[in-house]
Amino acid sequence: xxxxxxxxxxxxxxxxxxEQAFRRVMQEQAYKVGHVFKSLxxxxxxxxxxxYRDAGVLQRDLAEKLEITPAAISPAIRDLENQGLVVRQxxxxxxxxxxxxxxxxxxxxxEQNLALRRRALMNLFKEMTHDEQLMIVExxxxxxxNMEVPAPDSDC
Numbered sequence: 001x002x003x004x005x006x007x008x009x010x011x012x013x014x015x016x017x018x019e020q021a022f023r024r025v026m027q028e029q030a031y032k033v034g035h036v037f038k039s040l041x042x043x044x045x046x047x048x049x050x051x052y053r054d055a056g057v058l059q060r061d062l063a064e065k066l067e068i069t070p071a072a073i074s075p076a077i078r079d080l081e082n083q084g085l086v087v088r089q090x091x092x093x094x095x096x097x098x099x100x101x102x103x104x105x106x107x108x109x110x111e112q113n114l115a116l117r118r119r120a121l122m123n124l125f126k127e128m129t130h131d132e133q134l135m136i137v138e139x140x141x142x143x144x145x146n147m148e149v150p151a152p153d154s155d156c
Contacts, residue, residue: 021124024120024124025117025120025121025124028116028119028120028123037113039083040080041076043066043068043076044076044079044080046066047062047066047073047076047077047080047086047100048080048085048086048102048106048109048110049110050062050065050066051086051100051101051102051106052102052107052110052111052114055101055102056089056099056100056101057099057100058091058097058098058099058100059073059074059077059088059097059098059099059100060073060097062077062100077100080106084103084105084106085102085103085105085106085109086100086101086102086103086106087100087101087102087103088100088101089101
């Protein structure tokens with residue numbers, strides 16, 4: 001797909017603004033709950049969010065969602081387990097498989113994290129009218145719905 005120079009320039013401008021907004025949200029979040037997240041890798045944080053949405057996922061399926069090897073997921077999960085954030089349970093159908101769940105502490109941490117993100121995003125919206133807020137959200141929804149997803153083996 002060919003894009004004109006105006007679209008390319010706006011995409012670059014949007015990228016800059018989006019990255020600045022993301023950094024500010026993450027800084028606010030780190031300030032409030034950073035003590036816990038500082039000890040976690042990005043994949044561990046992603047794993048916690050996946051487990052929040054998909055409780056009881058198999059360990060091998062989590063590795064696939066994170067696009068890491070099953071060998072790499074084991075120590076990451078063990079670390080989360082040692083921190084009291086994740087609980088492993090044997091799969092009833094296949095005793096060789098482990099199902100992963102957030103502990104109560106892990107669930108509380110993610111809920112706190114999501115609430116902080118939402119408040120930070122609301123802070124970004126505070127100087128906008130409701131119509132402007134709605135326009136931004138709807139534009140993002142439309143853009144995401146029409147976005148081409150690269151093939152899993154592409155270089156993107």
